[in-house]
Amino acid sequence: MDNLQNPYQAPQAELTVNSAAEPLxxxxxxxxxxxxxxxxxxxxxxxxxxxxxxxxxxxxxxxxxxxxxxxxxxxxxxxxxxxxxxxxxxxxxxxxxxxxxxxxIVDLEGQVPELGNLLLKRYLLWWLLAYVPVVGVLLVLVDYLFIFRADRRCLHDLLAGTRVVQPPR
Incomplete structure (x- = not known):
């Protein structure tokens, strides 16, 4: 039986390797x-x-x-x-x-984020929130607990549009 007519043959596709692999x-x-x-x-x-x-x-x-x-x-x-x-x-x-x-720290495209964005959304906002009695401490705790998500992004990462990776060597 010819392979072109075999209904049980596995599908054929050309595989390509992505040279710009996602960083870990x-x-x-x-x-x-x-x-x-x-x-x-x-x-x-x-x-x-x-x-x-x-x-x-x-x-x-x-x-x-x-x-x-x-x-x-x-x-x-x-x-x-x-x-x-x-x-x-x-x-x-x-x-x-x-x-x-x-x-x-990289943005979602894998590039170094803009400094102003990092300072405002990833650091300063959370430092200021920590000063809010009771609520601030709880928000900071929740922020840190988000590290247990599958994508390991804390609230400060989500807000700033960043993630933390191991750069390619």
Whole structure:
């Protein structure tokens, strides 16, 4: 029986290989490690400011930090974050922690996202939300729990249109 007339023959199709393969998503552990490194770097700058501004002393006495102390912490934190990570985010889509662990933030097309978009939607908005009593803490917690989705995108990733990947080597 001729193959052209065989009704039981498997379909034939020409296969092509995509040379621009999708980058692998960064593991949850790599993202956590990068966040811990970034947090440690930030604390090296912000803890001394909190100490010098009296925030630690107030906390020791059970007094909530004043609005001025909180704003000072936010401004110093933003300044340090930009000094340490601004260039890396703009050029490579990486914070220092992500750079050390060889993972990067990309947009949905796989490109380095615009710096302004990253700073506003991925970082600043969530830092400000954290200051909202009760609701802010819950939103930040929900944001982080979204890492357990199949696509490993947190709320801040969804809002900014980003994902964290292992760049091709």
């Amino acid at each position: 998503l960064a593991s949850r552990w790599m993202r956590l490690g990068a966040a811990l490194i970034d947090g440690l770097v930030m604390s090296l700058a912000t803890v001394p400011v909190a100490y010098l501004s009296g925030t630690f002393e107030a906390a020791r006495q059970g007094i909530e930090p004043s609005l001025g102390q909180q704003l000072l912490g936010l401004v110093v934190g933003l300044a340090v974050f930009l000094l340490v990570n601004g260039h890396l985010l703009k050029q490579y889509g990486q914070t220092l922690g992500k750079r050390l662990l060889k993972i990067a």
